[in-house]
Amino acid sequence: MFSLCTRVENIIIDMDSFDDSYLENQVFAQLLHDLGVKYNLLLLGTEKDRFIETEIIQANISEFSAFLKDFKIIPMYSIVLTSSMKRIEEAHKLNLSTILIFESDEIDDFNQIDHKHLPDKILDIGTTRKLLLDNVLHGNFNELSVQQTGGTGYVFPIGEIHHQLFSNFKANLMYAGRYFVYDDPRSYIHCLSTMILRLKKFKPYAVEALAYCLHTDIKLTLKSFEDINLITVVPSKPEQENHLDLLLNHTKLDQFRSIIDTNLLFTVRDYGKQKQAGSFTERAINVLDAFDSRKNISGHVLLIDDILTSGSTAMECAKVLYNRGAEKVTILPLAIMQSSSNAPSHGKIKDQFDEEYRLNFKNKDGSPFWVASDGEFLEYNEGKKLYLKQNSYEDYQYDEIPC
Template identity: 35%
Template sequence: MLSFTVKVQHIIMDYHSLLKEYESVVLNDLINSLSKKYKVIILSELKDFQGEQKLEVFTKIRSIDQLMVPGTSTVLLTGDTKKLQAFHLKNISTILMGENVSRMITAEGIYSLPDLILSLERVKGFLLYNMDFGYRNEIAVENYLKKSGNSVLQKPKGLLYVAGEMEHQLYKNIKAELIVPGRFFTKGDTRAYADVLTLYLLKFKDEKSFAVQVFAESLKTCLDLLKQKQTFDIITTVPSRTSINKLDSIFYQPALMEFRNKVHLNLLKVETKYKQQKYAGNKFNRAHNVHNKISFTKQINGHVLLIDDIYTTGATTLECARMLYQAGAKSVTILPFGVTQHKVTTNIRKPVLGSGGDIYNLRLNNQTGEPFWVSAGSNYEEYHQIRNYYYGQ
């Protein structure tokens, strides 16, 4: 589930950021355990590193510029969200480590999310014992691709992360909680080139049955997790600009049968047509673009779970939340399939070329959803072969 990594060989420990969360003896024990499987590199910004005499094996650096190992074999362990983007730009995958997830992910940080957000014990499970952790929808897609020979969809594993309350761009008193189950990478991002979830989200917009199925299964497990911590009275969707709401199709899948008594698919509607948000500009322009264009159809009460496909600036979704509050909602939680990330571009990432010089592109089989690579010259390659070559460049 790590964005850039082909095979993890090196672990960077951002030691002093993690000291804010853990005692030094705990971190030293972790480093010594990891050093039996990986080469451990200590990122220590202080001149004197007091933990040195307690550790058995390590290399020390004071900044990312001193790193002399390949980014695609390296993972950062940090407690500092401000470092994430800088390491992603170096093609280094990241794990944000801490015990209080809701405190670590803030509204401002959702556009530069780490590859994983794990507690100490889950870091051990993932790095030492190969346990499966990651964003719910990213793992759901991976599990779908690994389905058994009788085509039975495996139950998705993974975690949901609470990003806190998001504010309406025009009405600061209008807020809704955002749940993050996956990430979406825009075209041109080095991670988008080989990211299957991004393609699945695009195929969902095209109403491909395999994408509808996998997101229905994943949504069910999301709802099962959420209902353990909070109750929701109504489930509804962000309305479509067109006459057909593609989000509605997931609720006709058998996986969501038990939740249908809470589903109100026509609760919100587009009152006045507006231009596509991607052409509207920044988040404030997008908020003005959709302002007063959406209305509600009836009065409601209670906690509303609002489903969306891709959360970018949140302008449309938060306008929907504003209408839900006007309709009588006591609280609103937003659950998208993926949250758009800040673009990561690097000058060392080059597209994979075929023998004739054609660029390989990642595609999904329209019937099965299986990923494959194809060049303009119609040369086909297996998914992991090209992905590993691409990230190994």
């Protein structure tokens, strides 16, 4: 799902990020040719002769702000294709939608993926073609599912995450969805971010929706790691009910019941809120030695979390699992927290009485819709289109675009 893409008009190719293996690939060359027929194709690079069939605009993609001004490019009508995580971060500063081109034989490079600035989609060349030329929906599963858009979802391994204090402890990290904080322009229309907050309030529709997501997440994770023999969960604070237990104990996960143990880990001491702890290192100190296991274990453990931010809490749990006998740990969060965009702020949509619409979900089936405080309603897609249209930068002053 492209959170802030009103419609696709411009495809921006970061040519400098693609090595010769791409440029000599006829499938890649054909993709660029066909994209140029359907869209306004813009090839950016610093080497003129890297791809002789199409003119390359002499610009470094890290200079996006100058490029947008010079070519009057509307960010919400544009998608960047790159194989560089650094360029993903640069694009996100301006709310440009992104596709990370990532071939399966590059598995050794998974650790180059920065989980704080995840692209909208991680696709190979063939799937990028299906998405942009054949209109096949494809993206991270939890976002597609909660928005109820259908399509083909994935759960993607994005390398290893390390303990902030003890670097010898590491775990695999899975990408099934993103979470955006309130002041991020993407948060307002992002169903998964809102649904997880409703799960924390134990809303039944959120339990149903996210139990379905977790069932599929686990199935897809087992395709990447077939040796998982135990599934457990990050524990709640003392004397608090764990909303994640509701998911793992749901009937939708009965297929994995024989290897699920929600009581394995427990909290041995209370600790302050992680978001108030400070830096990632301070977060790790905040939860240091806060957890323990009720028994010794072995093998490969899949650890379920709701929102992974620094990973400090999950990795402290992973440390306990390793100390109790685990040979490998994989962390599967419902969503991974994204660093806030520093793009211009966006105005919320309002009804005829100037009342702000809020994203909500139907109790019956968890489907998203909009409601204003006076009871005015909008279908989800209608409200999303209004939000994107009024913030599409069509009348934007390009000298105000942040550098």
